[in-house]
Amino acid sequence: MLYKLSFQNIKKSMKDYAIYFFTLILGVAIFYIFNAIETQSAMLKISNDTREIVKLLTQIMSWVSVFIACVLGFLVIYASRFLMKRRNKEFGLYLVLGMGKRKVSLILFFETLIIGIISLVVGIIIGIGASQFTSFLVASMFQADMSKYQFVFSSQACIKTILNFVLIYVIVIIFNTFSINKCKLIDLFQGNRKTEKIKLKNPIICGIIFAISIVMLIIAYYNVTAGYSKITNGKQLAIYIVMGCVGTFLFFWSVSGLLLKVVSSMKGIYYKGLNTFTFRQMSSRVNTNVFSMTIISLMLFITICVLSSGLSIRNSLNDSLKQGVPADINFNKVVNLSKEDGYGKKEVESSNKSIFQFFEENGYNIEPYLKEYVDLYIYQSENVTLNDTLGNNDEKDDSPTMLEVSENIVKVSDYNRLARFYGKDTIELNDDEYIVLCDYSPMIKLRNKSLKAGVKINVFGNELIPKYKECQEGFIEMSGNPSNTGIIIVPDGIVDENHKIREFIAANYSMDDKKEVEKFEQKVEKIYDETRWNYMVPMVNTKNNIIDSAVGIGAIGAFIGLYIGVILLISGAAILALKELSESADNVERCRMIRKLGADEKQINKALFRQTALFFIFPLALAIVHSIFGMMFSKQILDFIGTKMIGPSIGMTAIILLVIYGGYFLISYFCSKNIIKE
Structure with missing residues (x-):
């Protein structure tokens, strides 16, 4: 039963x-x-x-x-x-x-x-x-x-x-x-x-609270965007996040008391058609759902930011792979070590051998497997540190450990050979000039300020001036995302060969079969694993490994962004839809009374459509404003991992938002229309 x-x-x-x-x-x-x-x-x-x-x-x-x-x-x-x-x-x-x-x-x-x-x-x-x-x-x-x-x-x-x-x-x-x-x-x-008890709020108090909410939101917006560099710990960031949440609640609380007052003062709009009924109902809903509106608006804000950021990581990595992985493999080996620096005999002997010699002595001649390659050396000078190249830049980090790191120096002829191999533009230098190659966004901004100031550097006893007022895009080592923090390109004639610190090789395979390539890479990695504890062994970076790693990071970001974003979006839209249906069920008698007063079905449906649209747009509008500043904050974080292409991901997020959120809005409207119809 x-x-x-x-x-x-x-x-x-x-x-x-x-x-x-x-x-x-x-x-x-x-x-x-x-x-x-x-x-x-x-x-x-x-x-x-x-x-x-x-x-x-x-x-x-x-x-x-x-x-x-x-x-x-x-x-x-x-x-x-x-x-x-x-x-x-x-x-x-x-x-x-x-x-x-x-x-x-x-x-x-x-x-x-x-x-x-x-x-x-x-x-x-x-x-x-x-x-x-x-x-x-x-x-x-x-x-x-x-x-x-x-x-x-x-x-x-x-x-x-x-x-x-x-x-x-x-x-x-x-x-x-x-x-x-x-x-x-x-x-x-x-x-x-x-009916829900609706307390009429004092417009003056609502106006004051509204002003306070706007001030709180502006402070939070500013400190997570323009003032982000002043945030030194997680507690400060948490304070601004809480301030934004409280500001959102106060915004809806104050607007719920001001909405009807403001609209009713516009006589031409308020008394037109069924607008009086529509706005009074809307004011009542906002007034009784302040907390719900706050939660839904914040959920939509998180949805937009998470979806956009996740998709940005994926799109950016795909684009970066096309530009940043132009060869099959990179070898990178430390050279020129000495016992005076505290290194053991095996490390010193190993550092004095070339990359090809190292693999031959370990029973594997790699040269026949390489169709073409470029071999070059990277240098360092005690007088050319990050602190020296940044000069009096007031934005540089005051950390001595960071600033005293020696810059990597490369001959212009060596870089041009590598650039032609990578399919990049070559460069030209006069005898008293230098160029900074950099593609890592945060460092580009820092270095450009110093280059515009014309900071001079002393390289092996030669004073050089910057050829350009900004960094040039380029790199030596392949990477899945822009990660080159800076390489100094100098004329060949001034380089001291005694200051080599690394040997670098970029190469393409002579094999076309994937199984042969996989076998070669496994053998190289095996030698590295067996010898890395006793020798200065070459670091190996392959195109396949970079792509696998980058694709994996992008997929993780995209999947988590989609998962969390879609669920939060569905949840927020569903709560609004259920509230709308509940309100519509309660409005059956009111609609019946309006019909008796002379309103036809077209007018009632039009009023219902506006009412539903306002109910859905209200939390979304503030969420979009939050998201503008939220994405500015996210962009600063994404820049540190070399992520770009935020624009297309925002467009994709807008489409997802339109389909799901807009779909719930239409379903709510038609279901509500079915509930209140005669």
């Missing part, structure tokens, strides 16, 4: 509360998809290094999933609260007819159980289907071979999804039982008649 009644209740509620079921199913599907990444990647042909990165990604996603489960749990409980509020009169009727609170709780238990089973089954089915398409996304991000791909079902992701959502539903059942036992019969019958 109770089970049959529960099933009928769900069937009756399905039409009006489709968003609730849609959100649950979507949450289950997304949870499964992102936890099935390891199983999907197992079917792809990827390198061992990439597979290790996938394992790391899986571990990170497991921890992130705990946070996601908490967010979805909050969403489900929040939605259940609204559904129960809508059905107060129904529960009151059960109690009047003699049904005990225990049986009412059992009805809710069966309903939640049925909803949970439907959501889990449908969500997992959709997740399994959608995860097959995400395999192509995984393959694209990790540059994998899809030739051996087949249908994949992740039992691990399925079990994890079921366990997390069972836990969520158990909490919901406990919450519902507690709510039923706590409620009184009179409250259940009069709950729909009661």
Whole structure:
């Protein structure tokens, strides 16, 4: 009997509360998809290094999933609260007819159980289907071979999804039982008649609070952007974050008291059509949902920043790989060591041998495997430190350890040979000039200021002036992202050959077969592992390793950004949609009264559309303002890892926001329209 009644209740509620079921199913599907990444990647042909990165990604996603489960749990409980509020009169009727609170709780238990089973089954089915398409996304991000791909079902992701959502539903059942036992019969019958107590706020106080909120937000915005360099520890940053959150709450609190006052003073707008009804309803909603508006706005802000940053890392690394990995392999070896500096006999002897000699003595001649290569030396001078090249720059770091590091010096002829090999532009120098090569954004800004000031340096007894007023883009060693903090290019004739500190080789393979290349790289890495503790061995940096590492970092950033961003976006939009549907159910009588006063369906639907649009736009507008400064802050952090291309990622984020948030808005409008129609 109770089970049959529960099933009928769900069937009756399905039409009006489709968003609730849609959100649950979507949450289950997304949870499964992102936890099935390891199983999907197992079917792809990827390198061992990439597979290790996938394992790391899986571990990170497991921890992130705990946070996601908490967010979805909050969403489900929040939605259940609204559904129960809508059905107060129904529960009151059960109690009047003699049904005990225990049986009412059992009805809710069966309903939640049925909803949970439907959501889990449908969500997992959709997740399994959608995860097959995400395999192509995984393959694209990790540059994998899809030739051996087949249908994949992740039992691990399925079990994890079921366990997390069972836990969520158990909490919901406990919450519902507690709510039923706590409620009184009179409250259940009069709950729909009661309106939220709206305290009219003093406009003067609201104006003062509004001004305070704006000041707090401006201070927070300034200190995380223009004043970021003055932040010395995490506590200061936390203070500004808290200030931004409090400022957001005060903004909504004050606007809720000012909104109606400001709009009502605009007679031409306020008394036009059903605007009086629309704005009074909007003012009431904001007034009674200040905390919810604050949370939703901050969730949207985090969504925009996380999505944009994650996608930026991925896009930037893809672009950087095209520019920063122009050869197959780099070798880099320390040379010219001496016992006087505290080095042992083996290290000194090893440092006096070339890279080719080192590998030959360890039983492997690498030269036949290299089709073409460029061999050069890097020099250092005691009189050319970072402090010397920056001069009197007031923005330089005062840390002695950093400033006293010797600059890397390269002959102009050697660099030009490497530039031609890399396919880059060559450079020319007069006998009294030097050039700084740098592509690491934070250092470019610092060095450019010194170059504009014309800082002179003394290289091996020769005074040189900068040829250009800014750094030139370039590098010696390959990298997955711009990481060259500075290389000094000088005329050949002034270099002292006794100050060599490193030998460097850039080369391309003579082999075309991937298996042969992999075998060669494994052999080179094996020699490095066996000898690195006793000798000054060459460091090896291959194109394949750089790509695997960079692609892995980009994929981790993109996946985590998408996972957190999409879930927070869905949660925020779903809460707004559920609130809108609840309000629409309460407005049925008001709309009926408006019809009696002469309003037609077109006017009522237009008023509903504006009301819903304002309700969705209000938290989004402030979130976008937050995001402008949030992305400026993120850009400063992303610059340190060489990440660029924020523009395209913001565009992609806007599309995701439009599709999901806009989709919830349209569903809310049409469902609300269906609720209030005659």
